[in-house]
Amino acid sequence: MSAVLTRPDPFASLNPQQRQAVEHGVAEHDERALLVIAGAGSGKTMTLAHRVARLVMAGADPQRVLLLTFSRRAAHEMERRVGRTLHQALALPTSTRPPSLPWAGTFHGIGARLLREYAPAIGLPERFSILDRADAEDLMNLARQEAGFAAARSRFPQKGTCLAIYSRVVNSQATLAAVLRDAFPWCEAWAAELNQLFAAYTRAKLQQHSLDYDDLLQYWAAMMEEPALAAHVAARFDHVLVDEYQDTNRLQAAVLRALKPDGRGLTVVGDDAQSIYGFRAAEVRNILDFPQQFGQPARVLPLERNYRSTxxxxxxxxxxxxxxxxxxxxxxxxxxxxxxxxxxxxxxxxxxxxxxxxxxxxxxxxxxxxxxxxxxxxxxxxxxxxxxxxxxxxxxxxxxxxxLKFLESAHVKDVLCMLRWAENPRSRIAGFRVAQLVAGVGPANARKLLDALEPTADPAAALLAWRMPPAAQADWQDFLALYAQLQQAGQWPGDLDAVMRWYEPVLQRLHDDAPARQADLQQLARIAAGHASRERFITELTLDPPEASSDEAGPPxxxxxxxxxxxxxxxxxxxxxxxxxxxxxxxxxxxxxxxxxxxxxxxxxxxxxxxxxxxxxxxxxxxxxxxxxxxxxxxxxxxxxxxxxxxxxxxxxxxxxxxxTPLATAPAVAPAVALARPVDIGGRLAGRWGG
CATH class of the missing domain: 3.40.50.300 (P-loop containing nucleotide triphosphate hydrolases)
Known part of the structure; x- marks a missing residue:
């Protein structure tokens, strides 16, 4: 009689509460939304990864699974764990790659991908740029200066504060007056001017075909308010799973409700007790009120076993x-x-x-x-x-x-701005920075160039025809040759190699510590090799930059x-x-x-x-x-x-x-000085006043 081979249970390591979360809606026919309250150290990531694997094993198409996290690192870790579980469950050879999850990523990253795909339907140019935080601040500052607020008699908020106020309004979906009252009371007197500034900032982004971080959510949420578009996007995903749900803001919660209006196929994992990012407009009410947001109450499962602490x-x-x-x-x-x-x-x-x-x-x-x-x-x-x-x-x-963050380094920003200006010739922030990298070109000439490009129908062609003053003309021609090369399609990552060759003498001219900074640019090249196109590289690096930089680095x-x-x-x-x-x-x-x-x-x-x-x-x-x-x-x-x-x-x-109460570690006290007679300090001081 032959022995029956049984595959090991890939979920044997789960505790009963984790297993309930993993099996929800699979074995039994419970189509309610699922809220997993995952206490600190309770194995949240493992549970969510096993749930994705269980859904795939039950027949879910990995191409139709949307997994939303708050960092790309978390998304990659989730994919890795899902793959390992599927290998074990399906007894796949180690050489066989498990099914990939093409729609695993951050809210902002997934939003950027969808906006690219639906750009024509929502009035966006397909080659829009994404501004990082520093670029958004610079654009806000340009709008601030053009409106004359920088020359105000009393102190007007700086660009970083202005952008923080704008971001809080967008993500909290609160009024400007409410945000100023609750979070920026020292700026309340400037409410009318800030409203004018934010309108100018928004117009500038539209003119320059640029979106900031907040726009990636704002446009996605607005897109999902259109019934036809919402239905089309929602139909692409059978299952939507969200990590760290307590950190979502009102825009993100609105997107999820539009994707799964009845809650079917929606799983969110989080811990209301760890909701600590209110200053970033995270809304704890999202997780507290989640069970009652759908036609039938969501199922709530707590994970209470802790694997960390005593x-x-x-x-x-x-x-x-x-x-x-x-x-x-x-x-x-x-x-x-x-x-x-x-x-x-x-x-x-x-x-x-x-x-x-x-x-x-x-x-x-x-x-x-x-x-x-x-x-x-x-x-x-x-x-x-x-x-x-x-x-x-x-x-x-x-x-x-x-x-200092990687993207805040001067040399990294120089190279990325060159790529951004090639990708989007209307990006005024990128153009203003890059033009001044050419020897002999200062702020005045850079501004003249950008003013001339703004009204043209084809700014790239106008740029290639522009002539700089004689002192800059030779280096400007080298730059134009590079820019013309970057306008030709299908050369990635050769585009970056060309930019690096052009930038090397610029780096030597601008920075005494060029060799240290060169290491960052080599890292940039390694990162670029893993991306399919220039647009994807710029977008993903902007949304999830490396942490380290050689710029202003301290001793090792x-x-x-x-x-x-x-x-x-x-x-x-x-x-x-x-x-x-x-x-x-x-x-x-x-x-x-x-x-x-x-x-x-x-x-x-x-x-x-x-x-x-x-x-x-x-x-x-x-x-x-x-x-x-x-x-x-x-x-x-x-x-x-x-x-x-x-x-x-x-x-x-x-x-x-x-x-x-530890013993105080005070220094030893020297013995008192012995005097023949005490000094009458009080009497001496009183005598100064004739007493």
Whole structure:
């Protein structure tokens, strides 16, 4: 009798709650929308990837699955996990590539692809450009200057603030007046001028065939308001799955409702307790109200088993978030019951806090926890200033999240602007930058050129016919030869090679550290080789740029280990064996700038919860009795006598935390000077006034 070969169950590693989420609507015929409330460390990514694989195994066409994430890295990781699961489930040879997910990407990336495809139907030129943040700020600044606001007698908001206000209005779908009142009250007096500025900025984008980040969502949402277009786009996707749903804004939620009006085929995964990006217009109501947004209520499944932290840390975190007035109920648990309770460490001030944190870091290092397994988190970037000085004094290496981004580097922007101007000759921002790269061409001549191109029907032809002043003519001819070459189709990635050859002497002329910057351009060339066309390369690099850059790079880290410093917002999605959180006092957590209403206070509570749930084994909350703040409302620096954060009331602290008061590390005091007779200082000072 022959043995029956059985394939291993690819979902055997899932716990019961994860399995329910993966099987929803497959085994049983439940067509309701699905909301998975995925607690911190509960295996959210694995669950979502397994659900996609399960749908494909049940007959779903991968070409008709739309997977939306908040970073391309997350989308690639999801694809990788789906492929691995399908390999196992279908017993595919390792040499066989699993089905790809062509529609996996970020909201902005998918939006850009759809807008390209539907451009003729919505009045967009097919070769529109996408402005990165810096280019959008520059275009806003041009509109600001042309409107005369830069010369205003009283202080008009700078370009970055103007763009932030505009972006908040677009993504929150709120009125300009409401956004100014709630988020930018110091700009309320300029409401009429800002409205005029934003109209001019929008016109400039239209004239230059350019969209900014916010337009990718705004145009997609507007497109889905047209019944015929909405039906056509929606019919392309049988299943829509969304990661990190708590981070969506109102535009993104509107797009999803238009794609799946009845909720069938829609799965969203997220955690309302980790909704901390309200300042980016993320709307926590999207996930709180999701179950009731369709004809029949969505199915809600919590993932409560935590694979990261010990139970004492989870008990404290659960208790903190349980005090939130509105939430999707869940109780994180783990089978790792052993472990120390989190500690509330009371210190005198920020100087003692810095010493205490450094002591703890070194003590844990001696226990076997590498510096990279430890993190110090804080509400605002400048809160780590005293700690950075103490770490430097003790020669403890550290890395702080932040720094210059790849696309902000001057040399990278130069090359990308050259490609953008070739792709879209109406891009005034790209043209203004590139024209001045030619030796002998300054801002005045660059502006004359762009003014001449603007009214022409064929700006590329007009550009090739333009003559620069004699001092620039020789180098200008070299540039025109390159531009003419870039106008010929089908040469990618040869286009970039040609730009690099032209730019090399420019780089040498403009930058003393040209060899270091050359490394970034070589990286750019490697990235370009993986894209099918110039347009796709420019678009995807703009939407998901690399982080690192050689521009203004500091000395390399030659140490074998380093401590991580991070803001609480930047820590989301990360985890460390040991975490210390600075300044867990009212005025810092919650920030005194975020206590205007209950919604802001609730988000501050979630921010503390996110920080606490980053820790695997050790968690310290630092409570300085006195600290300095820079008060933007009442002006200047001042120190406060602090109280423990309102998010940890006394009863909760007593039940879930260990109280610690470390011994002060004050320097030894020299013995008092012995004098034969005390000096009468008071009498001496009084004598100055004739007393």
């Amino acid at each position: 139970q004492p840390l989870l008990d404290a975190s659960n208790a903190v978030i349980a005090l939130a007035p509105e939430r999707h109920a869940k109780q994180l648990w783990t089978d790792r019951s052993a472990g120390a309770r989190p500690r509330l460490v009371t210190v005198a001030d920020e100087a003692e806090q810095a010493c205490c944190v450094a002591d703890r870091v070194l003590a844990l290092r001696e226990e076997g926890f590498k510096l990279r397994q430890q993190a110090v988190l804080f509400r605002t970037s400048h809160h780590s200033a005293a700690l950075e000085l103490e770490l430097t004094r003790r020669q403890i290496p550290f890395v702080k999240f932040g720094g 880290h030659l140490d074998e280990d380093y401590l991580v410093l991070s803001t609480l917002h930047s820590a989301k999605g990360q985890e460390w064996s040991a975490v210390q959180i600075l300044n867990v006092v009212d005025g810092c957590i919650p920030s005194e700038m975020s206590t205007r209403d209950s919604a802001q206070i609730d988000e501050e509570r979630r921010l503390l919860y996110v920080g606490m749930t980053r820790a695997r084994q050790h968690l310290d909350l630092l409570v300085p009795q006195r600290f300095y703040v820079t008060d933007q409302v009442k002006h200047g620096d001042r120190h406060l006598y602090a109280s423990l954060s309102r998010f940890i009331p006394e009863a909760l602290a007593a039940r879930h935390f260990e109280r610690v």
